[in-house]
Amino acid sequence: MIKEKMKKTHVPFRLNILFLFVFLLFSILILRLGMIQIVQGEDFERISEQTENVTAKSSAPRGKMYDRYGRVIVDNEPTFTLTYIRNQNTKQEERLEVARKLASFIEMDTDKVTERDLKDFWIMTRPEKAKAKLSEEEWEELESKKAYRLQIDRINEEDLKEITSDKDELKIAAIKRQMDSGYALSSQSIKKGLTREEIAQVSENLEDLPGVDISPDAERVYPYDETMETMFGNLGQIPKESLDAYTMKGYDNNDLVGISYLEKQYEDLLRGQKSMKKYVTDKSGKPIGEPEVIPGKRGNDLVLTVDIDLQQELETILEEELRKARARGNPYADRAYAIGMDPDTGEILAFGGTKYSSEDNEYIEYSYGTLSEAYEMGSAVKGASVLTGYETGVIGHGTTLYDTPISIPATKDKASYANLGWVNDVEALERSSNVYMFRIAMMMAGYDYVPNTSGIPWDPSTFNDVRYHFNQFGLGNKTGIDMPIETTGINGGIQQIGNLMDLMIGQFDTYTPLQMAQYISTIANDGKRIQPHFLKEVHEASNVDGLSNIIVDQFDTNVMNHIQMSQSDINRVQNGLWRVTNASNGTATKYFKGTDFTHAGKTGTAEVKFGRDNNIDGFNLTFVGYAPYEDPEIALAVVVPSLSSDRNESVNKDIARRLFKAYFDLKDEPKPAASIEEKEKEE
Known part of the structure; x- marks a missing residue:
């Protein structure tokens, strides 16, 4: 009985302790909630609204x-x-007041202020006059947006003269325009290139210019x-x-x-x-x-990838040689292009164009023409023509063909610059035989030529066959240059047999100077079409002068395709190109005599009509080549279009010789250290 009584009294005691503990917890919780709600409520409410x-x-x-x-x-x-940063609740009147103050501290270009800007400014600064542009009935009937548009329409030139005739007010309008062009809490540029005086004036008054700041740029x-x-x-x-x-x-x-x-x-x-x-x-x-x-x-x-010294030489040479051509009686010598690239890597070493400006009577830089201008390039493409003949089987090494004028009905006789007689494949390149290339085209097309005979069948699809092989060198294709735009030239389509023959000597389809550089590089490097490029490396930005040693990325050589011709075929054409600048009958031999480097190349002369009405007969003069011949380091393409002098004009060869020489002269000069690490080692 005693044990049972003790057990009954022990249980309620424990429950009381538990109830007391729970009561205390609830009391603390209620007290805390009260503090949050009553004492700190406003603070937390403000924080929740941020x-x-x-x-x-x-x-x-x-x-x-x-x-x-x-x-x-x-x-x-x-x-x-x-700069100016406006708050979301900044009013127009406040911004106008800041603009007025700024106008007294800085000069401001007003050229960008448009008529609509002026009208908006006029309405804001002349509210009574602006209101009077609409009748009371119109104000009552129209919505605010329609009313505003009607106000804008009714502001006339006389109204705007109130602003434009006052230089100070026009300046305020220009500043206000810039302040309004951003959006809330965005940093909007008001004026770049502040003078010292302007910096001092604004800095002294920043407290009165809310939102205005001066930022390094x-x-x-x-x-x-x-x-x-x-x-x-x-x-x-x-x-x-x-x-x-x-x-x-x-x-x-x-x-x-x-x-x-x-x-x-x-x-x-x-x-x-x-x-x-x-x-x-x-x-x-x-x-x-x-x-x-x-x-x-x-x-x-x-x-x-460019060598800035070689680039400067290139631009100087182009201008000087064009001036010489004009002095020799060539009034239309108004532009020239040249490209030097590493045929093994595709790196652009120098890249430029020069164009005559009649307004300034000076030659101006016109580099983008190398990408965007396309011309008939003439015989410079004959290396591709001979290789096409090999690949299609219509000629072989040593094949001889007779060079004499070809007569097709209703067409002017098609001939070389002279009757060359029997020539083989390399001699055809050395002496630049047109007829040899014509006969390659005729054989490819199955054209069984008989002089002055019409109706002879031939295969028009040969146009596509020729272009297929030319495309392998980049002729007619995009080169892949790391630029946002480049043109591919003009494809003349499928026309008459005479046009096919012209295609083989570079006088039908058109190509860009850059395509010509890629084409000759492909021959120089034994058949690899390499993507040309300007970017060599990407370095992380340095905090001091000079390049950092951290390379983020670099441009790897990209072989776009290998031409289908065999190495023995390529070697044969390379020998023909060597003969162009070295052999006794080479069309460029006399221009490259006395050089201390070996070379190969091909000249080109395309007969063209130019001028506003295509009423001027003339020539596009070109040259493609590479050096040294045994292990090419630089491939060149030179294009001088639309010359009116005789075909013996030498400007293309003169440019090429001087550019080759400039490259090898500069190659031997000591070069500066490129990176910070290299400069520190030198010091």
């Missing part, structure tokens, strides 16, 4: 470009930019002036049609991007990583506290 935005960005310098020996050829010049500069400047490309606003694609990559609408050539091709590599200010804002868009700053980074540096 939003985080990563929006304010400042531009970062682009990567630099260097030549193959580490010399800066595209640089960044430090500058300062006036950089502008593209070219240490070698206009040398190759076209191929470097330009920067500009993102094209409308590409805006979505750029936005997906993290660009802002007002960013500058590469819009042409190398700047566009390698935009992803050259683009810098922007510095950002990470804001916390309340619901009204007002920043709370100081922003978190995320530093930016300059874009990667590109090492190009």
